[in-house]
Amino acid sequence: MTPKEVLESTTPQVRSVIDQVLQIEKAQKHIQNLSANRTIEASIAEEILRVIKREIS
Amino acid sequence: MRLLRIEIENFRQFSGKHELELGGNADKNKNVIVIHGENGSGKTTLLNAFKWCFYGQTDFDSKNEKLLNERTVASTPAGGKIEMSVTVDFEHDGMRHTAKRVSIFKKGQDSGYEAVGGSNLELTWVDASGSFRKSDNSETHMRQILPERLQGYFFFNGERIEKLAHVNAADQIQSAIKNLMGLEIVERASQHLGGQVLSRLRKDLKETSSADLQDVIDQENVLSEAVAKTKQDIQVVDRNISEYKEELNAVNKALESNAEVSGLQRERSALEKEIVDLKSRLAGIERARRDYLSANACLAFSESMVSTSTAILDEKRKKGELPFKVKEQFIDDLLAQAKCICDRGLEAGGAPFQAVKAFKSSTTSADVENAFIETSSTLLNMAKGRLELFSRLKEFQRDQTSTAALVTQKQGRIDVISQQIGNRDAEDISKLEAKRGEISERKDAAVSKKGSLQSQLETRERELADKKQEREKLSLANDKGEVARKRLELAEEVKRVIDNLYVALAEQVRSKLSKKVDDTFKAIMRKPYWAEISKDYTLQIFKEVGGEKQIVYEKSTGESQITSLSFVGSIVSIARERAAEQGSENFKGGIFPIVMDSPFGALDDDYRDKIADYIPALAEQVIVMVSGSQWKGAVAAKVASRAAKQYTLYALTPADQAERNEVHEYTEIREASHV
Numbered sequence: 001m002t003p004k005e006v007l008e009s010t011t012p013q014v015r016s017v018i019d020q021v022l023q024i025e026k027a028q029k030h031i032q033n034l035s036a037n038r039t040i041e042a043s044i045a046e047e048i049l050r051v052i053k054r055e056i057s
Numbered sequence: 058m059r060l061l062r063i064e065i066e067n068f069r070q071f072s073g074k075h076e077l078e079l080g081g082n083a084d085k086n087k088n089v090i091v092i093h094g095e096n097g098s099g100k101t102t103l104l105n106a107f108k109w110c111f112y113g114q115t116d117f118d119s120k121n122e123k124l125l126n127e128r129t130v131a132s133t134p135a136g137g138k139i140e141m142s143v144t145v146d147f148e149h150d151g152m153r154h155t156a157k158r159v160s161i162f163k164k165g166q167d168s169g170y171e172a173v174g175g176s177n178l179e180l181t182w183v184d185a186s187g188s189f190r191k192s193d194n195s196e197t198h199m200r201q202i203l204p205e206r207l208q209g210y211f212f213f214n215g216e217r218i219e220k221l222a223h224v225n226a227a228d229q230i231q232s233a234i235k236n237l238m239g240l241e242i243v244e245r246a247s248q249h250l251g252g253q254v255l256s257r258l259r260k261d262l263k264e265t266s267s268a269d270l271q272d273v274i275d276q277e278n279v280l281s282e283a284v285a286k287t288k289q290d291i292q293v294v295d296r297n298i299s300e301y302k303e304e305l306n307a308v309n310k311a312l313e314s315n316a317e318v319s320g321l322q323r324e325r326s327a328l329e330k331e332i333v334d335l336k337s338r339l340a341g342i343e344r345a346r347r348d349y350l351s352a353n354a355c356l357a358f359s360e361s362m363v364s365t366s367t368a369i370l371d372e373k374r375k376k377g378e379l380p381f382k383v384k385e386q387f388i389d390d391l392l393a394q395a396k397c398i399c400d401r402g403l404e405a406g407g408a409p410f411q412a413v414k415a416f417k418s419s420t421t422s423a424d425v426e427n428a429f430i431e432t433s434s435t436l437l438n439m440a441k442g443r444l445e446l447f448s449r450l451k452e453f454q455r456d457q458t459s460t461a462a463l464v465t466q467k468q469g470r471i472d473v474i475s476q477q478i479g480n481r482d483a484e485d486i487s488k489l490e491a492k493r494g495e496i497s498e499r500k501d502a503a504v505s506k507k508g509s510l511q512s513q514l515e516t517r518e519r520e521l522a523d524k525k526q527e528r529e530k531l532s533l534a535n536d537k538g539e540v541a542r543k544r545l546e547l548a549e550e551v552k553r554v555i556d557n558l559y560v561a562l563a564e565q566v567r568s569k570l571s572k573k574v575d576d577t578f579k580a581i582m583r584k585p586y587w588a589e590i591s592k593d594y595t596l597q598i599f600k601e602v603g604g605e606k607q608i609v610y611e612k613s614t615g616e617s618q619i620t621s622l623s624f625v626g627s628i629v630s631i632a633r634e635r636a637a638e639q640g641s642e643n644f645k646g647g648i649f650p651i652v653m654d655s656p657f658g659a660l661d662d663d664y665r666d667k668i669a670d671y672i673p674a675l676a677e678q679v680i681v682m683v684s685g686s687q688w689k690g691a692v693a694a695k696v697a698s699r700a701a702k703q704y705t706l707y708a709l710t711p712a713d714q715a716e717r718n719e720v721h722e723y724t725e726i727r728e729a730s731h732v
Contacts, residue, residue: 003561010554017551018558021250025242029201045253048246052258052551056543 013055020051058203059678060107060650061153062146067139068109069102070708072128072723077103077704080148080650080678087701089673090680093688094706099724100682103706104654107212110143110158112205113176113196125162125170128721133164138173149202154182156199203649207236210625211649215618215656228299230624231594237632237647238566243559250552252285258545265538270531277528280521287514294507301500308493318478318486325474328467334608335464337593339457346453356443363439370433379429388417525549566631567594573627574620581619581667588620596624615660622656622668626675633677650678657687666691673699705729 007015024047028040060079065071079090094100105115115121125141133139144157160176180195192198203211210233235241256278263274312322373379391413395403403410479490532542571590578588578598586598586609598609598620609616629649636647656672657665669692672679681696688696697703707725 001557001561003558003565006554006557006561010550014547014550014554017547018246018555021246021551021555022242025246025249026239028245029204029239029242041249042253044245045249045257048249048254049257052254052544052548056540056547 017051017055021048024048024051058647058649059148060145060652060680061148062144063103063106063110064142064144065103065106066143067126067129067141068106068143069124069126070099070722070724071102071726072126072721075724075726077726078702079680080701084701085677087699088676088678089696089699089701090678091688091696091700091703092680092682092706093685093703093729094682094724095684095708098706098708100654100684100706101214102724103682104212104214104652106143107145107652108208109176110145110156110178111199111203112208113158113178114205124160126723128723130162130164130170131168131721133170135164135166137164138162139164139170149182152182152184154180154202156180156195204236206232207649210237210628210651212652213625214654215622215658228295228594230590230596233628234563234566234570234594237628238562238635240559240562240566243555243562247552247555247559248285250548250555251281254548255281255545255552258541258548262532262538262541262545265541266532270528270538273524273528273531277521277524280517280524284514284517284521287510287517291507291510291514294503294510297503298500298507301496301503304496305493305500308489308496312478312486312489312493315483315486315489317483318481321474321478325471325478328471328474332464332467332471335460335467339460339464342453342456342460346450346457349449349453353442353446353449356439356446359439359443363436363443366432367436367440370429370436373429379425384426385417388413564592567592570624570627570631573631574623577623577627577671578620581623581664581671582616583663588623590624596620615664618658618660619664619668622671622675625651626671629676648677650680651676652680652682654682655684655687656681657683657692662690666695668692669695672696703729 001009007018010018024044028044062076062078062080064074064076066074077090077092092100092103101117105117109115109121109124113121115124117124125139129139139162140159141162142157142159144155146153146155148154156178157180158176158178161173162170163173164170178195178199180192180198182190182192184190235244259274259278259281263271266274309322309326313319313326315322370379391397392403392410395405395410397403397409397413401409403413475490475494479487479494481487481490529546532538567590571588574590574596575588578586584600586600588596588598590596598616599606600609601607629651633648657668660668665687672681673696683692705727707727708722709719709725710722711720713719
């Protein structure tokens with residue numbers, strides 16, 4: 001499957017969440033060894049959780 | 058990013074301030090800056106000046122020690138302060154940026170000096186409204202503009218990039234694809250979703266659940282953590298394997314450069330490469346054998362069914378029941394025409410009519426007839442297929458046996474060579490060989506550990522999927538946790554799609570890049586070879602021998618250099634195309650310059666000529682550093698016409714400066730117009 005087909009195969013809701021999640025990750029992409037930085041990891045997870053909770057409230 | 062200017066102050070052999078204009082010319086046909094200089098004149102220093110400015114790192118053997126210019130130190134009075142700096146002006150996202158890294162030193166009482174604090178980077182820019190802006194976090198900001206892990210693809214020594222064309226550079230190639238195309242953010246998204254996010258959402262669901270469901274969620278969390286931990290362990294082992302490979306390369310090179318064992322080591326390296334390929338071929342045969350078996354294994358047990366069915370059909374055929382000689386449609390036509398073939402009239406209800414109509418009961422419908430023909434043909438094919446199955450399985454076995462025998466044979470020769478090298482009296486050789494043995498053992502142990510971890514991972518992932526199904530069944534009956542359940546399901550679906558997206562993006566980029574590398578490679582190579590980036594991200598060269606595709610192991614350094622240059626140029630070009638694409642904001646490439654030292658080093662005249670044609674097209678902006686011997690003939694003619702500016706680095710030795718009593722070497726930069 002092409003990336004476009006992968007995205008088209010899912011629902012608009014999932015696509016929207018994916019887009020928001022990737023934006024969150026993109027903001028931290030300059031950090032080289034992210035897994036070594038637990039605070040940033042936790043804050044990214046928190047932001048993703050907020051996106052999911054906003055979608056289903 | 059487009060480089061506009063670099064200013065170097067008291068950095069290595071550059072005493073005082075020196076400036077080079079790099080990119081003022083917007084003419085796309087003049088996108089090359091040429092910097093001339095003989096060995097030791099400062100070409101590599103200039104390359105490293107960019108790295109030091111942007112990231113505070115260099116790749117000199119002495120790392121960041123001794124970066125300060127000695128001549129400046131000598132002319133500074135004791136206690137005086139010396140500033141060493143590199144400033145790079147560049148354009149990014151349509152705005153002019155300035156990156157300036159400074160280190161301050163204090164001269165001691167003797168000729169020594171010490172650093173006053175570390176180096177500091179200041180990043181400023183003029184924004185779209187024309188306002189001057191200064192970054193609060195310059196180091197991070199700079200890495201956002203050009204990630205440090207990518208710098209090796211934009212600032213490199215042309216003579217050293219040939220290693221990209223080695224089998225064990227697969228990690229580097231995969232990482233370049235991942236980083237340059239923005240795939241890393243997709244990978245990280247999957248890790249975060251699969252780790253903390255799902256764990257928290259399961260916890261939320263657990264709080265509203267029955268005891269049974271809570272128990273299943275607990276088990277799911279434990280398994281999920283185990284999966285994440287195993288993946289991390291695999292990454293660590295992967296890194297170790299890469300490091301061992303690099304160490305082995307270094308030892309191999311040291312042995313190759315020792316005249317006494319050079320030939321033996323080269324032969325051993327070539328044999329090892331062949332074994333890697335043979336093992337990959339063995340894996341390929343095994344994959345093909347499994348695929349073939351999963352599609353055809355049933356034929357092995359079909360003999361009795363085929364013979365019984367064939368016998369039944371034969372009997373029907375013999376009795377004339379199938380296929381029947383008179384077709385149903387033929388009887389219908391006679392009855393409709395009311396006339397028999399003997400010319401007798403067939404009046405409806407009459408005796409002749411009834412007699413002809415009676416034939417219909419002994420005919421078969423077209424569907425049954427077709428089914429008979431198809432079944433007969435299928436049975437025939439199955440019988441043939443069964444014979445072919447055994448013949449193919451024998452072929453697979455023959456291939457596997459002969460390939461495995463080749464591996465054993467080559468391994469045997471490697472053992473003999475290793476013994477010969479290890480038995481040498483020269484201490485440096487035996488030490489290197491012993492070290493090589495130790496590293497090889499550690500690498501083999503790591504490879505074996507990786508295999509075991511991968512198998513563990515598969516088991517845990519299967520168990521996790523089972524547990525998820527169990528939880529889904531139980532949580533459907535849990536009304537109170539409706540919202541928590543839906544959130545968890547959404548996060549799981551998002552993770553699933555992101556994982557698929559990663560696979561699709563990586564494959565799309567790999568196959569596009571492979572084609573581009575091949576196009577470039579073929580345009581430069583004079584031999585009928587072609588280049589491919591395989592599914593495991595190795596960049597290899599192939600040739601055709603007797604209609605068969607074969608890997609080219611014995612590449613010259615020049616050929617390896619061309620392969621690697623094709624790769625770098627292609628990846629920069631794809632990143633540039635991707636940056637211009639609509640709708641790819643999250644997986645965006647970018648525009649990058651290429652700064653390379655000695656791109657023509659190991660090439661003969663013909664290849665230099667071809668590379669010279671290709672270099673201006675490598676990137677939007679190309680800065681090349683060349684020695685006098687590299688800058689001649691076709692190279693000079695072709696690149697000079699594309700050069701926006703040319704500079705020459707003059708290394709001034711004490712002998713050149715005898716009348717001034719100069720005791721230090723230093724470099725001066727002058728604008729030039731070499732043709």
